[in-house]
Amino acid sequence: MALNPAETALWPAPHASGAVDATVHVPGSKSVTNRALVLAALASEPGWLRRPLRSRDTLLMAAALREMGVGIEEGVGPDGTGETWRVLPAGLRGPATVNVGNAGTVMRFLPPVAALADGPVRFDGDPRSYERPLNGVIDALRVLGARIDDDGRGALPLTVHGGGALDGGPVEIDASSSSQFVSALLLSGPRFNQGVEVRHVGASLPSLPHIRMTVDMLRAVGAQVDTPESGGEPNVWRVTPGALLGRDLTIEPDLSNAQPFLAAALVTGGKVVIPDWPARTTQPGDKLREIFTEMGGSCELTEYGLVFTGSGAIHGIDVDLSEVGELTPGIAAVAALADSPSTLRGVAHLRLHETDRLAALTKEINELGGDVTETADGLHIRPRTLHGGTFHTYEDHRMATAGAIIGLAVEGVQIENVATTAKTLPDFPELWTGMLGA
Numbered sequence: 001m002a003l004n005p006a007e008t009a010l011w012p013a014p015h016a017s018g019a020v021d022a023t024v025h026v027p028g029s030k031s032v033t034n035r036a037l038v039l040a041a042l043a044s045e046p047g048w049l050r051r052p053l054r055s056r057d058t059l060l061m062a063a064a065l066r067e068m069g070v071g072i073e074e075g076v077g078p079d080g081t082g083e084t085w086r087v088l089p090a091g092l093r094g095p096a097t098v099n100v101g102n103a104g105t106v107m108r109f110l111p112p113v114a115a116l117a118d119g120p121v122r123f124d125g126d127p128r129s130y131e132r133p134l135n136g137v138i139d140a141l142r143v144l145g146a147r148i149d150d151d152g153r154g155a156l157p158l159t160v161h162g163g164g165a166l167d168g169g170p171v172e173i174d175a176s177s178s179s180q181f182v183s184a185l186l187l188s189g190p191r192f193n194q195g196v197e198v199r200h201v202g203a204s205l206p207s208l209p210h211i212r213m214t215v216d217m218l219r220a221v222g223a224q225v226d227t228p229e230s231g232g233e234p235n236v237w238r239v240t241p242g243a244l245l246g247r248d249l250t251i252e253p254d255l256s257n258a259q260p261f262l263a264a265a266l267v268t269g270g271k272v273v274i275p276d277w278p279a280r281t282t283q284p285g286d287k288l289r290e291i292f293t294e295m296g297g298s299c300e301l302t303e304y305g306l307v308f309t310g311s312g313a314i315h316g317i318d319v320d321l322s323e324v325g326e327l328t329p330g331i332a333a334v335a336a337l338a339d340s341p342s343t344l345r346g347v348a349h350l351r352l353h354e355t356d357r358l359a360a361l362t363k364e365i366n367e368l369g370g371d372v373t374e375t376a377d378g379l380h381i382r383p384r385t386l387h388g389g390t391f392h393t394y395e396d397h398r399m400a401t402a403g404a405i406i407g408l409a410v411e412g413v414q415i416e417n418v419a420t421t422a423k424t425l426p427d428f429p430e431l432w433t434g435m436l437g438a
């Protein structure tokens, strides 16, 4: 496929001339917004999303739900403050066509919704979406009573022949390649005739906080969910059938998208404040308070938000990132600038994310003079003096932000296709230059 000019364009990553000192308002969480849209669409009454993320992944989710008959009105809230979306659930309908782009949440969360539609729903997406695993969702839906036409690879493209309802019941899946398989089945589970009982039988299960996020958000709209943590069997989640409530939900800032800004404080020995950092959250980005503190910073969580301060020193880290895999690119970027080596473990499944993130990070950091090697499940990073050059991004938003972090400390880094940050953070270049006072 020919790349358009935006994809080939190079963005000179700003070099920081001194310590940053900024307050950065980070837009809403992708993971929370897309779960909230699905749950509101499946509810038995209208609901509101306040401060939703407006990005490629969330607009694809909204467009897909609209295709299936759901009303989503974008506007300002009833009290006139901030962007608010009103979701009007309706009988889900096919025929419909869903473009998933390269959004894991759309390609995994919507086939179970489509199984409830009253006709065929065709799923297609970016070339990369054909390579990302979907077998856990496809196989499980068949066991639960759905009819699906695919090409047998356990991936897109496919058609779900919605029958207006789904039996549901018990199902075993191997979700070692993506936690989103579990989340997908649980989110629609209350609307299946028998609910759903998901038993994970694989060797490992990544991104557990994201499964907790699914469970918390289901409970917040009235669903009954039994989990391993609430006294149930290990690796088993059970959702009881029942109606879902329409809620008025304010979306938290995306803490994984706060990562590059916190990293800027760490890398420049400066200070960054992120307003509205939640006191309690299931977002994996909350782990950054611990990880970036170990890497040399310090933080204070106040009523206003998170105040994160760098000390001027950046330390390497040995850390298992299996629960917080999406933080890996940003941590790798900081580790490449540290005063000691790092080992990032537990993230083999990143090979099947937006791009093969382990290969991409290794290649791009090494091309700037770094010393990174891939392991079976992660990266070894030995800091070296880096030089400028082109940082390729492979249509991966987190590769682009990782390159920008390195560019703060290394002159002459050019990020290819910074526009790819639109997947979850369309305003990234403006927020970044704003933070630097440019």
Ligand SMILES: O=C(O)C1=C[C@@H](OP(=O)(O)O)[C@@H](O)[C@H](O)C1
Binding pocket: 030, 031, 032, 104, 105, 177, 178, 179, 180, 183, 206, 207, 210, 325, 326, 349
């Ligand atoms: O459920 C979610 O919102 C997500 C789950 C994780 O997926 P994997 O378990 O596939 O890593 C994460 O990496 C992704 O960015 C968002």
Ligand SMILES: C=C(OP(=O)(O)O)C(=O)O
Binding pocket: 102, 103, 104, 105, 326, 353, 354, 398, 424
């Ligand atoms: C893995 C990610 O996204 P997706 O939701 O497409 O899986 C990510 O945002 O880092």
